[in-house]
Amino acid sequence: MLKERIVACLKKNEVIHEEFQIGVSFGHFLVNRADLTAVPFDGENGIESLLEYLTRSDWEGLYEEDALIGAQKDNTTVLVQAGGQIEVQIAKTDSLKVIDKAYLDFLQSLGSELEARNQLLLSIGYQPVSKAEEIETVPMVKAQLLTEALKDDKAALQTLKAAAKTVVTLDYAHSDDMEKKYRVLYTLAPVFAALLDNVPVVDGADYDQFVAGIALDDAMQTALSKVENVISGHSFKYAQYANIVANAPAIAVEEGQSIKATDLTNEEVYDNRDVSDDAVAGVLDMMMPEIKLTASGMELHFVDALPYPLNMAYVALIKGLMYNADNLNALSEFVTNLSKELQDGLRASVIAEGMEAKFNEGTVREVAKDLYFMATPMLPENEQHYTQPLDAIIFKNICPKNITKRQLTAMQGK
16 A cells, blocks of 8 residues: 555646756755864754754744744755754746745845854765764654664764755656666765765764765665665666555654654555555655655755755756757766776775776766756756856866865864
8 A cells, every 4th residue: 555655646747848847955054163073962052052043034934843943935945954944945836046036135134144154055975073973863753763763873973963054856747757866876976975075074083085975875784875776777767667666664652743753664564554645755755865866856965055056057957958958868878888897996086085086998087078968958048047157177186075175174284
C-alpha cells in the first residue's frame, strides 16, 4: 500500500514541459559577528527571536507547538532546520527574476536588525567555527528524533546539523523524464559540487580537500541517504524510488496528535494502514539523498550554500540544462556513454583534485565549461545574465571556498 501511495504522489507532480517551474531553498547560518560562532535557537538574540522580528513586519509565523520555527510572506517561506540553519524557500515560478527579487527582499528585511544584533547571515556550506557536536538540535520533534537515530553516524550528523545547501526543485513531465533528469544529475553532481565548492572549514578546522559535501555524503552510513542502482540499474522510475523509500528507516511516526520514535522501516510502519497524503509527503521528506523526490518535485541537494549572486547563477545553470529538451537529451546520451570505472571514480577524484580532476580525456573544469555554454543561450534572453558569475570560476580558476576563506579570515581579524 505504501509503495503504491508513494508512486501516486510522485505521479501527481507531473507537469507538461511548457509549464515547468523551478523552486529554490537558499541555506544560511546565523552567526555572531564577533567570533562567527553559531547563534542558538533560544535566547534574547537567538534564532527564534529573529523569526519573531519578521512576524512584526508582516510575516506570518509558523509554529510547532509553542516554538516559532519559521515565517511566511507571499511566495517566500523561512524555515529553521535541525542545526539552526535558516532556509529561505521561494515557491516555484517560471521566472528567475521573481526568485531574485524575493530573495533580495528577504535580505533587505533583515539588514538593519542583524546589524543591531551584531550578527551575520552567512551563505556558506558548513558552519565556519562551531562544531556539529556543539550545536543543539532545534526544538522540533522530527529533527530531534532524527538526531538521536543518527547519533552514531558522524557524517550524517555533520550534514544534518552543520551543513547548508543551495537546493533547487525541478518539475518533470512523466516517469521517463524524471528518470532521465535523475540519471544525468546523479552522474554530474560531482561536477556541480566542484564548480561551486564553498566549504573551507569543517568543525573548526581548515578543510584541505575539495567538495566536503560529497565527501560527507559518501561517508554517511544511514539508509536514508542511499539511492542505489541509479546508473547501473535497468530502470529507475517511480516504483524503484518508492521501493528505496519503503525500505528506509521511518525514524518518526505520527500517532494521533504526537510523533513517536520507531526502529521500523517505512513499509513496516505504514503498509497495513491507511496513509494520508501528508504522511506520504513526510516519509519522502525524511529521506537524505543528494537528489530527493518529494511531494513538490525533484530536489537537488548536492551544492553548498552560496552567496548572492552565485546562488542565482547555479539556479540559472540548472534551468538552462534541465528545461531545454536538446540539452537534456545530449547530457543523457553523454552520461550513458561514460564508463562505469569513470563514474565510480569521479566522486573520489573531485574530492582529491576539485575542478582539475580527470574526466574522460579532459578535466571536470572542461566539462563545467561545456555545461556553461550549453545552458546560457537556452535561457530566456532576459535571464541569460544570471550565469555570468560562473565566468570567473570557470575561466579564471577561482574557487568559491577560497574567497569565502579569505573573507572569514578577515572577519576574524587574523
